[in-house]
Amino acid sequence: MSYVVSATFAASLVTSPAIGAYLGRVYGDSLVVVLASAVAMLDICFILVCVPESLPEKMRPASWGAPISWEQADPFASLRKVGQDSTVLLICITVFLSYLPEAGQYSSFFLYLRQIMDFSSESVAAFIAVLGLLSIVAQTVVLSLLMRSIGNKNTILLGLGFQILQLAWYGFGSEPWMMWAAGAVAAMSSITFPAVSALVSRTADPDQQGVGQGMVTGIRGLCNGLGPALYGFIFYIFHVELDETPDDNAHLTHHHHQQTAIIPGPPFLFGACSVLLGLLVALFIPEHPHLGGPSRGGSWKKHTSPHSHTHTHSHTPPSEAKEPLLQDSNV
Numbered sequence: 001m002s003y004v005v006s007a008t009f010a011a012s013l014v015t016s017p018a019i020g021a022y023l024g025r026v027y028g029d030s031l032v033v034v035l036a037s038a039v040a041m042l043d044i045c046f047i048l049v050c051v052p053e054s055l056p057e058k059m060r061p062a063s064w065g066a067p068i069s070w071e072q073a074d075p076f077a078s079l080r081k082v083g084q085d086s087t088v089l090l091i092c093i094t095v096f097l098s099y100l101p102e103a104g105q106y107s108s109f110f111l112y113l114r115q116i117m118d119f120s121s122e123s124v125a126a127f128i129a130v131l132g133l134l135s136i137v138a139q140t141v142v143l144s145l146l147m148r149s150i151g152n153k154n155t156i157l158l159g160l161g162f163q164i165l166q167l168a169w170y171g172f173g174s175e176p177w178m179m180w181a182a183g184a185v186a187a188m189s190s191i192t193f194p195a196v197s198a199l200v201s202r203t204a205d206p207d208q209q210g211v212g213q214g215m216v217t218g219i220r221g222l223c224n225g226l227g228p229a230l231y232g233f234i235f236y237i238f239h240v241e242l243d244e245t246p247d248d249n250a251h252l253t254h255h256h257h258q259q260t261a262i263i264p265g266p267p268f269l270f271g272a273c274s275v276l277l278g279l280l281v282a283l284f285i286p287e288h289p290h291l292g293g294p295s296r297g298g299s300w301k302k303h304t305s306p307h308s309h310t311h312t313h314s315h316t317p318p319s320e321a322k323e324p325l326l327q328d329s330n331v
Helices: 002-027 029-050 086-115 121-149 152-172 176-189 192-203 206-237 248-260 266-282 306-315
Strands: none
Touching: 002 029, 002 121, 086 121, 086 152, 086 192, 086 206, 086 266, 121 152, 121 176, 121 192, 152 176, 152 192, 152 266, 192 206, 206 266
16 A cells, blocks of 8 residues: 555656646746645645544544643654664664655755756656656556565665665766666665555554654654755765856856766765665565564564463563564564
């Protein structure tokens, strides 16, 4: 199911840039902002009315007016639980090292195509559309085949491998055709996060799904803040200036830099090194976390027998019954 959600996100990536560019050119950017805000509000209303609650009945609040503790409202609460389980820690480190360059890439890549690689606005829109279409195919047909044939962990490793190749290609590429070829590889690398989400969903207990996915989402949110700043800093160190409306002299300088530099895109090469580290960490993620390793005192699984379940609770202190979130395994 997670790859279907990611595929619909890729489908919106295909259509939204073209629609926004057309409306902005004909009616102005103000209409685009208003329309985007209206769609976001409609999305919130749809979630409130149509999306069912996933929490078990016993864990749901008694009413809308139920008090919320500071611990529940703490945005860093899920991040502090990362180190409670070795499998969760490995997954979160992998997500951090792989999504950090991806978040930085999203913030600067399309401007990089225009200013450094001399893409026109139409070429950038076409690049986004083609990348989105290929991502839909990768996250539906290709991902489902890989999950059934080589397994969850190997799918993650394969996606990280494609991401390393894509970022290295972006980093060393100096011609527009290289960007198009690397974009096809980038579509294949989009299978990584759906595979990670599927692994977390398979590993966590039914009543811990939201917490497990929340930790991964929290890591991604952290990367969304750090990635753009990191990419901007690396561009600055290597004297690659990305301006929205550069003058002619600046454009000639950018073009000359692109022709003479050994590494036209230094941040992308740094991102490839980061993903390589994430790939090495992902090698230690167990293939079947819920089956590997002995249970600790705080680990309680739904597939255990009622007798062992009662015995475990009779000897486990209440303070340990909340952790770890996922089944621990030896790394």
